[in-house]
Amino acid sequence: MLKIALIDDYGNLASGLKIWDQLDASRFNLDFYDHLPSINVLKEYAVIIIIRERTVFTKTVLAQLPHLKHLALTGRASGQVDLSYAKEQNIAISITKGSRTTTAELTAALILAGAKNIIANHLAVQAGNWHNAFARELNGSVLGILGLGRLGSKVADFGTLFNMHVISWDSGRENSYAEKHHIQRLPLAELFNRSDFISIHLRLNEATQNLITYKHLSLMKPQTMLINTSRAHIIDQNDLYTILTERTDITAALDVYNEEPIQKTNPLRTLPNVIHSPHTGYVTQKVYEEDFFNNVITNIENWAAGKPYSSAL
Structure with a gap:
């Protein structure tokens, strides 16, 4: 079973969405964190879902995550990941639609x-x-x-x-x-x-x-x-x-x-x-469900099945 972590879920807004019912529970184990867990916790996960730029995954951070195979971004890549190092390490980086207007x-x-x-x-x-x-x-x-x-x-x-x-x-x-x-x-x-x-x-x-x-x-x-x-x-x-x-x-x-x-x-x-305002420009239920996490789920499932997905690399 593939272990997935969704981190920095401020207010537990993402974890409360029904959209996660679409994720095949027999193939994927999803854990939610309303904060940034320690490296010791994160290093057990093969997939990490990050919300916008709430956490930056530098080369130093990525090097400490030996089991990481896929970083699922919400929105576009905009400096929150060292893309060149991720590519060197064969870490998949998926992206989604932006956050409307x-x-x-x-x-x-x-x-x-x-x-x-x-x-x-x-x-x-x-x-x-x-x-x-x-x-x-x-x-x-x-x-x-x-x-x-x-x-x-x-x-x-x-x-x-x-x-x-x-x-x-x-x-x-x-x-x-x-x-x-x-x-x-x-x-x-x-x-x-x-x-x-x-x-x-x-x-x-x-x-x-x-x-x-x-x-x-x-x-x-x-x-x-x-x-x-x-x-x-x-x-x-x-x-x-x-x-x-x-x-x-x-x-x-x-x-x-x-x-x-x-x-x-x-x-x-x-x-x-x-x-x-606490960085809420993109924080609406429609953005989370339709633009972000619906596409995150599709990206993870397609990547796991060896199918094409929306990649930043």
Whole structure:
């Protein structure tokens, strides 16, 4: 019987899904962990299912897992596995569909939560208070988007729906969406200076790591809101903390962090001008069942049977 571990199942959300009934229990033994087990525990498994980038499997980690034959990813390979070493060791790496556009939905929710003071107003009413601050209008404001790809373009659609003026920055390549919708593409510094809301939708790579620094953050106008549902390290985290403590007239909404789950020692955690979300952009039941684990099951079964599967290698 093939031993399978699903790790980092925060909140035991994956383990509670009915979809696992599809997995042949006579051939596969599946264990769930709501955390990252020790190497001594993991080294007994032939297959490990990982949720997005919650754990990174470096060469050092992979070398300590002698029985590992298959790493089943949810979504695409995006730096969570040393692919070259896995290939050397004949470890199969399977991938699935991405997570639809749910991250764009969360981005829209965070923009509205910040603009309309939803969290502060909720707490005020709970405390027996009433109006205590002006809300902001989206109509006529400037929405700056970094990356007009699959998700960024959906956020642009949201902005257009509310009559926001959308501007963008990307790596310089042609963008058919920007051309079709007549979206102005600006230098990064100018986008930060002109925007009322700034939303990040970039892949994390060598070119984008720490792309946004104090130099850019300091250009933001009063009342600007910065939303990051992409990857934490696109923004220099020390610079982000510095600007948010220096300038209480700007806000941030964060769904991603340099360490996840967020550490209690992370200084961003308690700042009053930050809205926090625990990396939930992709966490919906449909994404888990239809995009992730339905494909994970198919990949594992096909791999075990020697049939073609969706491979990252």
